[in-house]
Amino acid sequence: MIVLIFLFALLWDTAAGWGFKDGVLHNSIWLERAAGVYHREARSGKYQLTYAEAKAVCQYEGGHLATYQQLEAARKIGFHMCAAGWLAKGRVGYPIVKPGSNCGFGKTGIVDYGFRLNRSEKWDAYCFNPNGKACGGIFTDSKHIFKTPGYPKEYENDQTCYWHIRVKYGQRIQIQFLDFDLEDDTACMADYLEIYDSYDDVNGFVGRYCGDELPENVISTGNVMTLKFLSDASVTAGGFQIKYIALDTPKKSDGKNTTTQDNKNYLAGRFGIV
Ligand SMILES: [Ca+2]
Secondary structure, three states, rough: OOHHHHHHHHHHHHHOOOOOOEEEEEOOOOOOOOOHHHOOOOOOOOOOOOOOHHHHHHHOOOOEEEEEHHHHHHHHOOOOOOOOOOHHHHEEEEEOOOOOOHHHHHHHEEEEEEEEEOOOEEEEEEEEOOOOEEEEEEEEEEOOOEEOOOOOOOOOOOOEEEEEEOOOOOOEEEEEEEEEEOOOOOOOOOOEEHHHHHHOOOEEEEEOEOOOOOOOHHHHOOOEEEEEOOOOOOOOOOOOEEEEEEEOOOOOOOEEEEEHHHOOOOOOHHOOOO
16 A cells, blocks of 8 residues: 555656646657657648648658547647647647647647648648657756767667756856767758757757768757757668756857857758748
């Protein structure tokens, strides 16, 4: 009985962690794969996928479009995304956990756009894949080193990693690339690392990186950052080691500010705003 109570307390603790912590909703992206459901947008950006394309994206990664019920199950354990995506059978919607005036019309639940008559409309996608290889984590230490899974061995295919960094309020985050080698292609369409100057992978896009050229340092504007690593279904490479450190005061001399990034593998630099 005592063991049961203890286990329950432990589970409760974990569940409580999927809510607000220090005023930050800790359940949007880092639980992105909640219950095997995750959000995908086109590599060209938000709301660029027709129904057929959305279906293909999920299938390419070994899954399929999530059903409304699967999305709702994920939402119940904290999956929150402010982006409408295709679901199975041509339905469109998105999961809202935290009511907000700018997203979800102040309500919680699945914001349901219904079954779309026009399958050429462009949205994101919600995929379901319980066997997907997820990785990443949340970091609040003043410094940490991230590695691709299995490093120094080559990373595997079909990886999706999200690293979320949150340091103390008032601090900034400096990203240093110690080692970098991802499958190279001209537009970083296959395997890539993306850096966001925010706590999600929607806002504050800094750059998309691939190849084996060591990118320059990046410094955040605030105290949060998100790194997203994605590998596709074929060809792997050595992977990366990336270190972050919290900076107490803004330093402009030993790195590039996110607003002035101009690395060659920086997608925005090559192709305009993504
Ligand atoms: Ca690859």
